[in-house]
Amino acid sequence: MTSFRRRPVFSLLAATAAILPLLAVGAPAHAVSSVVGDGVRINEVESDGGTPGDWIELVNTGGAPVDVSGWVVKDNEDSSASKLPAATTIPAGGHLVLEKPTISFGLGKDDQARLYLADGTTLVDSYSWTAHASTSYGRCADGTGEFAVTVTTTKGAANDCEPDAAEYLRLNEVESNGGTPGDWVELVNIGEFELDAAGLVIRDNDDSHALTVPADTIVPAHGYLAVDTESAFGLGGKDSARLFDTDGTTLIDQTSWTSHAATSYGRCPDVIGAFEATRSTTKGAANDCEPPVAADIRVNEVESSGGAPGDWAELFNPGADAADVSGWIVKDSADDHVAVLPGGSTIAAGGFLVVEESVLGYGLGAADSVRLLLPDSVTVVDSYSWTAHAATSYGRCPDGTGEFALTAATTKGASNDCADVAPGGPGTPADAWPGGSEVSTVDTAGVFNGNMSGLTFEPADTTDAEASDTLWAVKNGPGTLFRLHDSDGVWAPDSGDWANGKALRYADGTGDVDAEGVALTDAGAAGGIFVSSERNNAANGVSRPSILRFDAGASGTTLSATAEWNIAADLPTIAPNSGLEAIAWVPDVWLVERGLVDASTGTAYDPADYAGHGNGLFFVGLEANGMVYAYALDLTGTVYHRVAAFASGFPGVMDLEFEAETELLWAVCDDTCDGRTATLDVAQSGAAAGTFAVTALYERPTGMPNLNNEGFAIAPQERCTDGSKPVIYADDAATGGHALRAGTIDCVASGEPGTPVTPAEESLTDGARGSITVPGTVRAGATITVVVGAQLAGDTLDAWLFSTPVHLGTVTVSPDGTIRVTIPADTAAGAHRLAVLSADGTLLGWDDLTVTAAGTGGAGTGTASAGTGAAALASTGATVAPLVIAASLALLLGALALVIRARRRAS
Numbered sequence: 001m002t003s004f005r006r007r008p009v010f011s012l013l014a015a016t017a018a019i020l021p022l023l024a025v026g027a028p029a030h031a032v033s034s035v036v037g038d039g040v041r042i043n044e045v046e047s048d049g050g051t052p053g054d055w056i057e058l059v060n061t062g063g064a065p066v067d068v069s070g071w072v073v074k075d076n077e078d079s080s081a082s083k084l085p086a087a088t089t090i091p092a093g094g095h096l097v098l099e100k101p102t103i104s105f106g107l108g109k110d111d112q113a114r115l116y117l118a119d120g121t122t123l124v125d126s127y128s129w130t131a132h133a134s135t136s137y138g139r140c141a142d143g144t145g146e147f148a149v150t151v152t153t154t155k156g157a158a159n160d161c162e163p164d165a166a167e168y169l170r171l172n173e174v175e176s177n178g179g180t181p182g183d184w185v186e187l188v189n190i191g192e193f194e195l196d197a198a199g200l201v202i203r204d205n206d207d208s209h210a211l212t213v214p215a216d217t218i219v220p221a222h223g224y225l226a227v228d229t230e231s232a233f234g235l236g237g238k239d240s241a242r243l244f245d246t247d248g249t250t251l252i253d254q255t256s257w258t259s260h261a262a263t264s265y266g267r268c269p270d271v272i273g274a275f276e277a278t279r280s281t282t283k284g285a286a287n288d289c290e291p292p293v294a295a296d297i298r299v300n301e302v303e304s305s306g307g308a309p310g311d312w313a314e315l316f317n318p319g320a321d322a323a324d325v326s327g328w329i330v331k332d333s334a335d336d337h338v339a340v341l342p343g344g345s346t347i348a349a350g351g352f353l354v355v356e357e358s359v360l361g362y363g364l365g366a367a368d369s370v371r372l373l374l375p376d377s378v379t380v381v382d383s384y385s386w387t388a389h390a391a392t393s394y395g396r397c398p399d400g401t402g403e404f405a406l407t408a409a410t411t412k413g414a415s416n417d418c419a420d421v422a423p424g425g426p427g428t429p430a431d432a433w434p435g436g437s438e439v440s441t442v443d444t445a446g447v448f449n450g451n452m453s454g455l456t457f458e459p460a461d462t463t464d465a466e467a468s469d470t471l472w473a474v475k476n477g478p479g480t481l482f483r484l485h486d487s488d489g490v491w492a493p494d495s496g497d498w499a500n501g502k503a504l505r506y507a508d509g510t511g512d513v514d515a516e517g518v519a520l521t522d523a524g525a526a527g528g529i530f531v532s533s534e535r536n537n538a539a540n541g542v543s544r545p546s547i548l549r550f551d552a553g554a555s556g557t558t559l560s561a562t563a564e565w566n567i568a569a570d571l572p573t574i575a576p577n578s579g580l581e582a583i584a585w586v587p588d589v590w591l592v593e594r595g596l597v598d599a600s601t602g603t604a605y606d607p608a609d610y611a612g613h614g615n616g617l618f619f620v621g622l623e624a625n626g627m628v629y630a631y632a633l634d635l636t637g638t639v640y641h642r643v644a645a646f647a648s649g650f651p652g653v654m655d656l657e658f659e660a661e662t663e664l665l666w667a668v669c670d671d672t673c674d675g676r677t678a679t680l681d682v683a684q685s686g687a688a689a690g691t692f693a694v695t696a697l698y699e700r701p702t703g704m705p706n707l708n709n710e711g712f713a714i715a716p717q718e719r720c721t722d723g724s725k726p727v728i729y730a731d732d733a734a735t736g737g738h739a740l741r742a743g744t745i746d747c748v749a750s751g752e753p754g755t756p757v758t759p760a761e762e763s764l765t766d767g768a769r770g771s772i773t774v775p776g777t778v779r780a781g782a783t784i785t786v787v788v789g790a791q792l793a794g795d796t797l798d799a800w801l802f803s804t805p806v807h808l809g810t811v812t813v814s815p816d817g818t819i820r821v822t823i824p825a826d827t828a829a830g831a832h833r834l835a836v837l838s839a840d841g842t843l844l845g846w847d848d849l850t851v852t853a854a855g856t857g858g859a860g861t862g863t864a865s866a867g868t869g870a871a872a873l874a875s876t877g878a879t880v881a882p883l884v885i886a887a888s889l890a891l892l893l894g895a896l897a898l899v900i901r902a903r904r905r906a907s
Contacts, residue, residue: 056098130334454516482498528563628647708733780829796811
């Protein structure tokens with residue numbers, strides 16, 4: 001994806017600040033020209049800080065005008081393409097500037113400009129770069145030369161390729177006694193250009209002593225020039241060296257001394273420091289300075305994405321004394337990205353210093369480093385590297401001395417927040433995938449190609465023997481919705497209007513929706529297909545994070561949104577291609593029963609507060625920061641309310657999935673995180689009670705390569721076979737021509753009796769209740785939490801439902817002394833008892849519970865409070881009137897649509 005992180009232009013001032021460009025070497029880049037195009041060439045590129053924005057300049061080097069109407073301009077992504085308007089002509093020798101709205105995209109710091117003929121395939125010219133230029137990149141000589149960093153931007157005019165030597169030459173070293181062949185003065189070029197020093201004047205402290213630099217004296221970029229002065233004057237023990245412009249009066253630089261140096265006087269550190277005695281003379285080369293005594297300074301925290309006002313690196317001084325770090329150097333992973341800390345940069349004992357992006361002069365990438373060096377630019381004091389943006393920040397835990405981890409929250413300029421560190425950070429161990437290791441392709445090669453993103457299952461209508469599950473899928477470019485069905489293990493598009501998917505447009509019928517994730521409510525497709533989107537591909541330089549609703553029942557091969565909720569105003573500033581990657585719908589009944597706290601009120605979430613929002617909340621995942629945001633959408637309009645926001649445990653969220661059977665929210669990361677997934681639940685105790693927290697972190701299946709999987713869908717419980725059910729993945733890169741792959745995940749404990757010892761109903765006496773507690777009322781089909789006691793943590797137990805014994809499963813007790821089991825969906829409404837047995841069949845205890853029909857007001861999940869329920873007669877499957885049974889089954893069938901999924905992508 002194209003990065004849009006910007007770099008401020010360096011200001012070349014006087015003194016130390018003026019010499020920073022010496023260290024900020026221009027990034028390598030290259031041009032590819034073609035013989036086509038009638039002499040039209042890309043001539044200059046501004047990728048950062050242009051007015052009013054980025055631009056590309058063309059030049060006509062030919063002797064006649066050239067009509068470029070319909071020609072195509074692209075950046076490094078083929079999807080970013082703009083056609084030049086009709087009647088666009090470049091006169092002979094003239095320039096044409098392409099900017100918005102002529103081009104619809106912005107240019108990144110690692111990007112490309114490409115020019116094609118009107119066929120869109122014949123390349124005329126191109127130029128690539130790997131970092132923003134401090135000015136612009138332009139051809140030197142204008143129109144015909146190789147690309148280089150220009151002296152100044154010259155939008156729409158001939159390139160400025162002739163730097164003024166007086167701007168970039170400085171004194172760097174002086175030999176006043178015993179030089180070879182005599183005294184000399186060394187100049188250094190602090191610029192990124194070759195300079196002609198001819199005509200500059202060098203004097204000592206006597207104005208009558210002058211030496212003019214001869215013609216054709218070239219100083220390479222960042223190079224040195226030693227000028228022997230003995231032919232004009234010698235340098236004394238108490239003297240000066242002064243450098244003047246060609247007029248002989250404008251002073252450029254000077255230094256003075258009171259006695260000869262045993263070696264020489266030179267800037268220490270080389271180029272940027274003050275003059276002092278060197279360790280040895282280094283005529284025409286970098287100065288040999290005494291290595292500085294380094295304070296014990298540490299890189300302590302790093303923000304590489306979404307900081308305010310930009311990226312930053314935090315330094316920490318663990319010492320007992322203040323430390324002066326003036327002149328110290330901060331680099332990222334690129335040696336030509338260099339920031340020199342300005343004079344007066346000190347860190348108090350135990351204090352922090354934040355180095356902002358404006359000081360760095362560059363942004364930090366998703367896979368990058370921060371390196372702290374001494375002013376000698378060689379000695380590395382400390383460093384840290386990472387492979388993906390953090391959802392919060394990366395910081396040492398504890399400050400200064402600990403290893404780096406994903407922090408709980410960013411603490412810019414303060415002690416790191418290491419409490420409840422999310423599990424997705426570097427080096428965090430993860431559990432094995434809770435399912436099978438094997439993965440196979442489940443689509444026909446070449447059918448979907450790249451950009452497949454979100455997935456979600458819609459279970460089949462169980463009343464129709466011919467019906468099959470539907471897999472809804474979206475592509476992000478071009479935005480397309482697919483309705484897929486399984487045919488002998490291959491997921492293929494439906495027939496008719498769905499044969500090639502349906503193009504997604506905005507409500508007015510225009511645009512190209514960058515569809516990243518897809519979700520359904522409890523109403524299924526009949527209630528609308530909800531899509532999360534980052535932007536309009538037709539204007540892909542503009543962020544447009546939205547949730548859109550589409551009517552899957554509409555005819556034709558194009559769908560226009562029936563509603564759009566643009567939530568940009570509620571999100572941090574995000575790049576166009578770093579927005580909403582994932583979406584899932586979660587039912588209110590579960591959120592209420594788990595005790596979700598409404599962040600906007602600080603009290604328990606109450607669905608009645610949000611009129612018109614339906615029966616649940618939409619959860620969306622942000623690629624830029626790994627956060628998940630929960631919204632109540634007014635389904636009758638465009639109003640939205642944020643109810644919650646929490647970290648996913650990953651630097652970016654690619655997909656979200658609410659698994660109805662386990663009642664857990666899954667968060668998915670792509671190959672950036674080695675294909676890991678995490679589960680989240682509403683915390684039931686502690687400081688985080690009422691908020692979502694990560695409960696488990698899983699590796700990808702061992703048989704799955706580290707693919708760019710951006711879609712994730714868990715099959716309905718009805719698809720369980722031999723204890724497992726399918727999981728479908730969408731690979732955005734369509735590796736090997738396949739976009740869809742399938743693995744398996746373990747089903748939750750089934751209701752089928754197995755080998756465990758079946759307890760006798762008469763053993764469930766009041767004296768045998770024990771300390772087992774369950775929720776008082778639950779819904780059929782719900783997963784509940786049963787308290788068995790922390791003393792049983794790690795033990796394997798069996799759970800049974802009475803009076804007709806139904807084995808709920810063999811489960812392992814969690815560290816907090818609980819187990820989770822699912823009440824079968826076909827359980828009759830009424831009074832029941834739940835019993836727990838040890839592995840050898842010993843009854844540990846039992847408790848009463850009332851089961852309500854699926855879809856009614858009973859608990860969907862819950863944790864029992866301490867205490868013993870009142871004695872009651874069990875009536876599992878015993879005394880329910882046939883009419884009630886029929887009504888319950890009807891409600892149950894309607895509730896089977898409560899399988900909610902959500903997806904994503906990161907093209």
